[in-house]
Amino acid sequence: MSYEEVKRKEHALHLKEDRIKYIICHAEVNAILNKNAVNVKNCSLYVALFPCNECAKVIIQSGIKEIIYVSDKHGHKKPTIAAKRMFDAVGIKHRQYTPKNKKIVIDFSEIDGHDVNQIPSTPVENDEIDVKQDV
Numbered sequence: 001m002s003y004e005e006v007k008r009k010e011h012a013l014h015l016k017e018d019r020i021k022y023i024i025c026h027a028e029v030n031a032i033l034n035k036n037a038v039n040v041k042n043c044s045l046y047v048a049l050f051p052c053n054e055c056a057k058v059i060i061q062s063g064i065k066e067i068i069y070v071s072d073k074h075g076h077k078k079p080t081i082a083a084k085r086m087f088d089a090v091g092i093k094h095r096q097y098t099p100k101n102k103k104i105v106i107d108f109s110e111i112d113g114h115d116v117n118q119i120p121s122t123p124v125e126n127d128e129i130d131v132k133q134d135v
């Protein structure tokens with residue numbers, strides 16, 4: 001459950017803000033669990049903040065090989081220090097990305113959501129493609 005989903009349901013759950021952190025999934029875990037691919041082995045993960053130790057465990061188990069982050073503002077905190085040590089121990093690269101532009105504008109007027117030819121296909125692993133040719 002994402003932070004936003006919890007916030008929307010906060011009233012129904014009768015949770016106080018300090019307790020929400022115990023039931024949310026961070027964006028990294030949400031991205032891995034809800035990926036639109038067979039798996040994320042050898043993939044790169046782009047994140048705004050350097051992942052915490054809890055996300056690092058999932059990232060390592062998923063097979064992701066590189067982390068590209070924008071901010072390391074929690075770099076002095078134990079969860080981030082632990083995450084860096086875990087990534088270094090298993091050889092997951094991590095590097096900071098400094099955007100050249102402060103904004104990205106997506107012009108949705110160029111996209112026709114009803115035209116399936118504009119939607120990219122779901123990626124699959126090559127060895128899982130069942131190629132049968134009529135002979």
Ligand SMILES: [Zn+2]
Binds near residue numbers: 026053
């Ligand atoms: Zn996290």
